[in-house]
Amino acid sequence: MSFDLLITGGLVYDGSGRRPVKADLGLRDGRVAEIGHLRGSGGPSLDAGGLAVAPGFIDTHGHSDLSVVVNPVAESQVAQGITTEVFGHCGMSPFPLSERSAGAIFHWVKAATPGRPPFDWYGAQDYFKKVRRQGIGLNLVPLQGHLTARAEVVGEDDRPLTDDELARLLALIDEGLVAGCRGITSGVFYPPSRSADAAELAACARLMHSHPGAAVYTAHVRDQDDGIQEAVEEFLDVGRRAGVPVHVSHLGVGWRANRGKARRVVDRLAALRSEGFPVTADVLPYPNKGHFWAPRVVLPEEDYDFRKPWRAQAITLQIRLADPAFLEALVARLEAEPVCADAAKWGVRADEIWDAIVVEEARSALGREATGLTVADAAAKAGTTPARLFVGLLKDDGPDLSAVVVNTFPEDEEAVLACPFISFGTDSTATRVEDEGSPLELMQAHPRMYGTFPRVLGLLARDKGLLAVEEAVRRMTSLPASIYGLANRGTLKPGAWADVVVFDPAAVGENGTFRCPRAYPRGIECVLVNGVPVLQGGRFTGELPGRLLTRGVE
Numbered sequence: 220m221s222f223d224l225l226i227t228g229g230l231v232y233d234g235s236g237r238r239p240v241k242a243d244l245g246l247r248d249g250r251v252a253e254i255g256h257l258r259g260s261g262g263p264s265l266d267a268g269g270l271a272v273a274p275g276f277i278d279t280h281g282h283s284d285l286s287v288v289v290n291p292v293a294e295s296q297v298a299q300g301i302t303t304e305v306f307g308h309c310g311m312s313p314f315p316l317s318e319r320s321a322g323a324i325f326h327w328v329k330a331a332t333p334g335r336p337p338f339d340w341y342g343a344q345d346y347f348k349k350v351r352r353q354g355i356g357l358n359l360v361p362l363q364g365h366l367t368a369r370a371e372v373v374g375e376d377d378r379p380l381t382d383d384e385l386a387r388l389l390a391l392i393d394e395g396l397v398a399g400c401r402g403i404t405s406g407v408f409y410p411p412s413r414s415a416d417a418a419e420l421a422a423c424a425r426l427m428h429s430h431p432g433a434a435v436y437t438a439h440v441r442d443q444d445d446g447i448q449e450a451v452e453e454f455l456d457v458g459r460r461a462g463v464p465v466h467v468s469h470l471g472v473g474w475r476a477n478r479g480k481a482r483r484v485v486d487r488l489a490a491l492r493s494e495g496f497p498v499t500a501d502v503l504p505y506p507n508k509g510h511f512w513a514p515r516v517v518l519p520e521e522d523y524d525f526r527k528p529w530r531a532q533a534i535t536l537q538i539r540l541a542d543p544a545f546l547e548a549l550v551a552r553l554e555a556e557p558v559c560a561d562a563a564k565w566g567v568r569a570d571e572i573w574d575a576i577v578v579e580e581a582r583s584a585l586g587r588e589a590t591g592l593t594v595a596d597a598a599a600k601a602g603t604t605p606a607r608l609f610v611g612l613l614k615d616d617g618p619d620l621s622a623v624v625v626n627t628f629p630e631d632e633e634a635v636l637a638c639p640f641i642s643f644g645t646d647s648t649a650t651r652v653e654d655e656g657s658p659l660e661l662m663q664a665h666p667r668m669y670g671t672f673p674r675v676l677g678l679l680a681r682d683k684g685l686l687a688v689e690e691a692v693r694r695m696t697s698l699p700a701s702i703y704g705l706a707n708r709g710t711l712k713p714g715a716w717a718d719v720v721v722f723d724p725a726a727v728g729e730n731g732t733f734r735c736p737r738a739y740p741r742g743i744e745c746v747l748v749n750g751v752p753v754l755q756g757g758r759f760t761g762e763l764p765g766r767l768l769t770r771g772v773e
């Protein structure tokens with residue numbers, strides 16, 4: 220019996236969390252046909268001797284909804300071994316898309332896009348049709364966003380809904396579920412959803428009961444810092460009222476004042492699970508939650524516009540800093556008020572900022588002295604003020620400065636990483652290295668756009684031992700498949716879809732840094748989506764074998 224492809228001699232992680240076993244994997248018609256000693260059967264084969272073979276990774280927190288329309292190959296995702304992405308999170312699905320809803324959800328894109336992007340759909344049905352017609356490089360799992368639908372009803376007017384408006388909102392969300400969304404998502408952190416209360420959210424979540432296969436309700440909770448515990452309780456309350464499984468997106472807590480809270484949230488969720496309450500979460504496995512290249516949170520918008528490529532911004536800034544009057548004015552402003560207005564909006568704390576900015580890498584004489592230190596410590600060492608030291612670094616190092624906001628604490632990160640019901644997310648839009656500055660990169664580039672999954676396997680599991688490799692693989696594969704109800708995904712067994720990653724366990728790791736985030740990872744040797752190679756021998760094949768995994772679609 221021959222196979223379409225035989226992967227021989229690899230160490231097979233089946234996704235269950237069991238220790239890997241050496242075996243051959245025979246693929247046929249896009250699925251795993253057999254696992255065992257299969258050498259000698261005909262057909263093409265791939266030698267995986269010395270390599271690991273695992274189910275394709277599932278990114279449970281992606282935002283590639285718009286970018287896959289323009290860049291369906293999704294290089295930055297498949298290069299990490301991601302074969303399925305769940306999108307639409309934080310309430311922001313790409314439907315219903317109109318002039319009205321776009322204002323609330325895509326203001327970053329709009330601000331950075333001179334022309335109109337080719338977004339020519341309205342509802343979920345139209346969007347799915349478009350994506351199916353053009354093809355995608357990986358499987359996509361759609362969620363219906365509460366925020367987008369609410370924006371379609373009230374525009375940017377963030378206020379409680381009238382009865383008629385609530386009915387309209389429910390109809391729009393129901394439309395997304397009818398079209399095939401696998402659940403709903405909210406982001407009451409963002410306008411115009413801030414005024415949504417638990418009753419409104421529960422009414423939306425209850426709609427899931429009429430749509431078999433609508434598996435989970437995910438949320439960017441109202442407050443991820445000081446008020447995280449209350450915000451998580453509010454979300455749990457919505458789940459309880461609606462009687463649906465809930466999933467906390469990008470769980471993590473920042474700032475010294477909140478030290479220990481992530482662990483308390485994890486303990487709370489674990490206790491609820493032991494009582495049978497269906498709750499899960501995901502994490503972005505980095506010590507800073509946001510896209511915080513430090514100048515972005517410190518400098519006023521007129522001096523640094525994060526919507527433009529940071530390299531260009533940094534060079535412009537460096538030229539302006541050559542003017543002593545500008546430099547002194549900036550130092551004076553930062554001494555008085557060390558974060559920009561935008562940073563405060565994102566929860567960045569002025570009173571801790573110089574302790575939270577770490578100089579990751581800098582090359583000037585001043586910068587070399589500061590590398591590895593917080594700005595506060597580097598300033599103390601240099602006998603100057605943090606504001607003056609920081610402006611000096613911007614002037615001397617310009618685009619070579621990598622200074623990042625590190626606002627989480629190792630014990631909190633470790634509690635989240637060790638938690639068995641927490642999956643992983645990139646919180647990214649699928650992009651590619653060549654696309655620096657593309658308006659579809661909704662956010663400033665962050666190493667997690669290219670390296671989230673290799674980082675977990677390499678740095679966090681293999682090197683630091685924070686979790687076993689087979690456990691990391693389980694939480695990248697069968698755990699997310701079960702959260703989203705994906706049948707025959709996330710596991711390697713006969714009959715399962717052949718979403719497969721072949722990686723080198725000794726080499727796997729991310730190559731991006733905060734200074735140079737745009738780098739494909741190392742050690743991901745081959746990626747198959749539904750049996751078709753999308754990455755092989757270090758090359759993207761350009762194939763588009765991904766499926767839109769709407770309700771009922773395997």
Ligand SMILES: [Zn+2]
Nearest residue numbers: 309439468469
């Ligand atoms: Zn979010």
